[in-house]
Amino acid sequence: MKAGVVSRTDRRDSVSVAKRIVDLLESRGVDVQVETDTALAMEKPGNNTDLGEMDADFIVTVGGDGTILRTAMLMGRPEIPILGVNMGSRGFLTEIYPEELEAHIDRVLDGDYALEESIKLSSSSPEIEGVFPDSLNEVLVASSLPSKTLDLSLSVDGDHILDIQADGAIVATPTGSTAYNLSAGGSILAPDVEAMILTTICPYSYFRSIVASLDSRITVELLKPRVDALLIIDGREYTALKPLSTIDVWKSPHVTRFIRFRSFYSRLERRLVFRQVRKKP
Numbered sequence: 614m615k616a617g618v619v620s621r622t623d624r625r626d627s628v629s630v631a632k633r634i635v636d637l638l639e640s641r642g643v644d645v646q647v648e649t650d651t652a653l654a655m656e657k658p659g660n661n662t663d664l665g666e667m668d669a670d671f672i673v674t675v676g677g678d679g680t681i682l683r684t685a686m687l688m689g690r691p692e693i694p695i696l697g698v699n700m701g702s703r704g705f706l707t708e709i710y711p712e713e714l715e716a717h718i719d720r721v722l723d724g725d726y727a728l729e730e731s732i733k734l735s736s737s738s739p740e741i742e743g744v745f746p747d748s749l750n751e752v753l754v755a756s757s758l759p760s761k762t763l764d765l766s767l768s769v770d771g772d773h774i775l776d777i778q779a780d781g782a783i784v785a786t787p788t789g790s791t792a793y794n795l796s797a798g799g800s801i802l803a804p805d806v807e808a809m810i811l812t813t814i815c816p817y818s819y820f821r822s823i824v825a826s827l828d829s830r831i832t833v834e835l836l837k838p839r840v841d842a843l844l845i846i847d848g849r850e851y852t853a854l855k856p857l858s859t860i861d862v863w864k865s866p867h868v869t870r871f872i873r874f875r876s877f878y879s880r881l882e883r884r885l886v887f888r889q890v891r892k893k894p
Contacts, residue, residue: 614722615644617662617669617693619684621676622654627700630711631655631675634698637718638673648684665689671721671872677701678750678792682847685733685749685869694728696721696872705791708873708880717874727873729804731788732827733865738844740858746850747865750789753845754833754860755781755814757853764836767811769829779816781842782833784809784862788869791881793848800824803877809864831862 616638620631631647632655638645645660646669652661664687671694674680681697697707698714709717720726733747745752756763765782767774785794787802790810795801799812799822811831812822825831835842835858842854854860873880 614642615646615669617646617648617664617667617672618651619648619664619672619674619680620651620654621680621700622650624676624700627675628654630698630700630714633711634673634675634714634718637715641718641722643722667693669693671696673698673718674707675700677704678706679848681706682749682849686746686847686849691733691747691867691869694870694872706788706871708871708875720874721872729871729873729877730868731804731871732786732809733867733869734784734786734809734862735865736784736844736846736860736862738852738854738858738860740855741852745844745852746846747867748789748846749786749869750792750847751783751785751794752860752862753781753783753793753843753848754835754854755843755845757841757843761840762815762817763840763842765813766832766834766836767813768832768834769811769823769825771830771832774823775818775820776836777813777816777818777820779818780814783812783814784831784833785812789847794822798822801881805877809862827864829863832859833862834859 621627635645646662649661649663673696675698699707736745736752762778766776783794787804787806790802794812797812797814807827808824810824838856844852
């Protein structure tokens with residue numbers, strides 16, 4: 614069996630946990646591939662693999678949601694299951710904590726887990742050349758200046774919903790519904806709900822959000838001729854939008870798979886209640 618290990622590298626405790634995971638997996642006879650930046654932080658430069666080239670039966674990430682989003686965006690084989698180890702206070706996408714490592718790694722090796730498939734979204738803008746990466750959480754259209762609002766036209770499947778003035782608009786997956794979408798007042802969608810959600814940010818209107826079928830195509834159009842905006846994928850990929858740009862969002866053919874030991878609703882309470890940052894193991 615082959616496993617990959619990816620860690621955030623700006624925290625020593627995360628790197629230390631990543632080392633524990635590598636040692637644990639190797640003691641179980643697993644062929645371990647360590648992501649390049651993680652290997653350098655662990656001072657093992659000779660044992661590294663770029664995420665785009667990682668070939669593994671599963672990948673263990675150490676950090677929080679940002680580490681998982683980076684992994685999901687850069688991994689060459691999106692179908693590889695991810696097990697997230699939470700090093701922060703929330704971590705909606707992570708599954709276990711460092712003190713649970715040994716028992717749950719053994720369960721993974723025994724095949725004693727459930728696979729959760731999370732849809733991803735594709736997006737494009739006719740005014741911009743190139744391809745945007747798929748989003749696991751959301752596609753965000755926001756003003757390039759925090760103090761400026763956007764005039765937006767919102768449509769689903771070519772049918773115009775309304776024109777609205779707001780700080781931005783989010784098209785989120787069920788996975789991303791517990792991220793920025795939730796903070797903006799959008800509903801939480803369970804992972805098995807075949808839908809995506811369009812939510813406006815601080816709108817000057819009664820409109821807040823709408824849930825659309827996964828077969829739909831959501832269009833957000835910039836209406837002001839002199840206002841620039843940004844297209845942001847999962848809080849990581851930033852692209853400047855020209856005035857009057859149009860952004861189309863639809864279901865990607867790719868999914869991200871997560872290794873799960875708990876049901877969605879049992880995880881949800883743990884994620885929604887604020888907790889202080891956990892102490893180092």
